[in-house]
Amino acid sequence: MELFHDVTLIEADENAFEKFKKLRPDLVFNVAECANGISREAQIPAMLDMLQIPYTGSDPLTLATCLDKARTKEVLSYYKVPTAKFLLVESISDLRSFDLRFPVIVKPVAEGSGKGIFNSSLLNSLDKLKENLTNNLQTYNQPFLVEEFLPGREFTVAIIGNGEDAEVLPIVEINLSELPKELAPIYSYEAKWIVDTRDNPLNIFSCPAQIDASLQEKITDIALRTYKVLRCRDWSRIDIRLDAFGEPNIIEINPLPGILPDPKDNSCFPKAARTSGLSYDEMINKVLFTAARRYSLV
Numbered sequence: 001m002e003l004f005h006d007v008t009l010i011e012a013d014e015n016a017f018e019k020f021k022k023l024r025p026d027l028v029f030n031v032a033e034c035a036n037g038i039s040r041e042a043q044i045p046a047m048l049d050m051l052q053i054p055y056t057g058s059d060p061l062t063l064a065t066c067l068d069k070a071r072t073k074e075v076l077s078y079y080k081v082p083t084a085k086f087l088l089v090e091s092i093s094d095l096r097s098f099d100l101r102f103p104v105i106v107k108p109v110a111e112g113s114g115k116g117i118f119n120s121s122l123l124n125s126l127d128k129l130k131e132n133l134t135n136n137l138q139t140y141n142q143p144f145l146v147e148e149f150l151p152g153r154e155f156t157v158a159i160i161g162n163g164e165d166a167e168v169l170p171i172v173e174i175n176l177s178e179l180p181k182e183l184a185p186i187y188s189y190e191a192k193w194i195v196d197t198r199d200n201p202l203n204i205f206s207c208p209a210q211i212d213a214s215l216q217e218k219i220t221d222i223a224l225r226t227y228k229v230l231r232c233r234d235w236s237r238i239d240i241r242l243d244a245f246g247e248p249n250i251i252e253i254n255p256l257p258g259i260l261p262d263p264k265d266n267s268c269f270p271k272a273a274r275t276s277g278l279s280y281d282e283m284i285n286k287v288l289f290t291a292a293r294r295y296s297l298v
Contacts, residue, residue, distance in 0.1 A: 005288075008023060008025065010023070010028075012032030012033070012034050012043075012044050016032075016044060016047060017047045017051075020047060020048065020051055020053055021051055024051075024053065025053060026054070026297065027053075027054045027055065027056070027288065027291060027292060027295070027297065028044075028048055028053060028054070028055035028056065029055075029056050029284070029287075029288055030044055030045060030048075030055045030056050030057050030256070031256065031259070032044040032256075033112075033256060038064065038067060038068060038110045038142075039060075039064050040067070041063040041064065041067050041255075041256055042060035042061070042063040042064040042067075043060075045057070045058075045059055045060045045063060046060040054291065054292070054295040054297065055291065056234050056235070056287055056288060056290075056291040057233060057234050057235060057255060057256060057287075057291070058231070058232050058233045058234070058236070058255040058256075059231070059233065061231070062230055062231050062232055062233070062255055063255055063256060065230065066230060066232075066252075066253045066254070066255050067110050067112070068109055068110055069107060069109050069110070069145045069252060070086070070088040070109050070143070070145050072230065072252070072253055073086055073145075073250075075229060075230060076226065076229065076230075076250055079225070079229040081222060081225055081226055081229060081250055082222065082243075082247060082248065082249045082250065083249050083250045083251075084147040084148045084149070084150050084241075084243070084249055084251075085100055085101075085147070085148045086100070086145055086146060086147045086148070087099075087100060087145075087146045088109065088143055088144075088145060088146075089133055089137070089143060089144045089145075089146055090137075090143040091137065092130060092133060092134060092137075095126070095129070095130060095133070098126065098129075098146075100146060100147075100148050101148050102123070102124050102125065102149075103122055103123060103124045103148075103149040104122075104123055104129065104146050104147060104148055104149055105117075105121055105122050105123070105146075105147050105149050105186065106121050106123065106129070106132055106133065106136065106144050106145070106146050106147075107121065107144065107145045107147070108136070108140045108142055108143075108144055108145075109142055109143045109144060109145050110142055111140070111142075112254070113192065113193075113258070114187065114188060114189040114191070114192040114193065115189065116136065116140055116189070117186065117188050117189055118188050118189050118190060119182075119183050119184050119186075119188055119190055120132065121184075121186070121188065122149060122184040122186060129146065133146075150241040150242065150243050150244075150249055150251075151185075151242075151243070151244055152241060152242025152243055152244065152246060153173060153176075153241070153242050154173070154174040154176060154187065154239070154240070154241045154242075154251075155171050155172060155173050155174065155209055155219055155239075155240045155241070155248075156171075156172045156174065156237055156238065156239050156240070156268045156272075157169075157171055157172075157219060157220070157223040157237065157238045157239075157240060157272075158172070158235070158236075158237050158257065158268065158269045158272035158273065159223060159224070159227050159232070159235060159236050159237070159238065160234070160235045160283075160286055160287060160290060161234075161235075161290055162233060162234065162290065162293075162294055166224060166227055166228075168220045168223060168224065169269075169272035169273055169275070169276045170207050170208040170209075170272050170275040170276055171207070171208060171209040171211070171216065171219055171220075171272075172205050172206070172207040172208075172209060172268045172271060172272055173205065173206045173207070173209035173210070173211070174187050174204060174205060175202075175203060175204055175205065175206055178202050178203050178204050179191055179195065179202070179204075180195060183195065187204075191204070196266065198264050198265070201264065201266065204266060205266060205268065205271060207268075207271050207272055207275045208275055215246075215248075218247070218248050219240055219248050222240065222248045222249075222250065223238045223240065226238055226250050226253060227253075230253055230255070232253070232255050233255075233291075233294065234287055234290045234291045234294065235255075235257065235269075235287045235290070236253060236254060236255045236257060237253075237254040237257035237258075237268060237269050238250065238252075238253050238254070239251040239252040239253075239254070257269040259283075259284075261280050269283075270283060273286075
């Protein structure tokens with residue numbers, strides 16, 4: 001790759017700390033999701049902070065907060081950023097305070113890439129909700145988020161930069177109408193990993209999204225507000241869905257966005273970057289130099 005740097009790969013495991021300590025890189029390009037616990041995405045950045053080694057992307061607090069969907073929504077609610085009404089369920093007894101409007105969608109509180117969000121996660125009755133949560137709380141060994149379902153169009157927004165220089169890349173729409181009729185209108189595990197494959201790709205994404213100027217302005221505004229209040233750094237991808245009135249609501253924040261390099265893999269951040277005119281290598285360099293400027297390295 002034309003990155004103009006000497007690159008050393010370090011596995012994000014328990015040996016990483018000693019390797020960083022010995023190597024002392026000028027800057028780490030962090031893509032480490034790690035494996036264990038709700039702090040897993042924060043573990044490598046915490047090591048790097050301890051060693052005073054610069055790295056790309058958000059700090060441990062933002063990474064840990066954004067992986068916890070309920071904590072994220074609590075912060076957004078405090079700052080009056082629109083997000084669907086929700087309830088955190090740690091045990092079935094928490095449903096005693098249930099006051100949401102059906103249909104609802106259920107999600108494990110700290111997973112990504114569609115894990116735990118299935119066609120069966122969209123529910124229309126309290127009995128079905130209790131049945132679903134009884135099974136899933138035990139299966140996933142973590143709390144579940146229950147949200148009022150947002151019935152409108154879905155988008156994802158890639159951002160690069162910091163402060164006033166934060167830049168929204170061309171907006172991606174998830175074409176839910178392209179899903180098979182037997183699937184619910186959600187970007188579920190089945191939609192991401194079973195139906196949409198390299199061999200049989202769906203026309204699941206449009207970039208740039210075909211939206212009018214008013215909606216584009218609203219989506220851009222809510223994405224940048226979210227980026228700011230959650231203290232994202234250098235880059236992030238923010239998922240947004242329209243409510244019944246066509247107003248954008250935040251679904252999820254990905255401060256460690258997926259960046260699969262092959263266009264056939266339908267990875268949204270590189271797709272938005274390519275649409276903006278950046279090659280994959282240029283996208284990587286742009287994030288890298290954004291972080292380097294933040295650390296006054298360039």
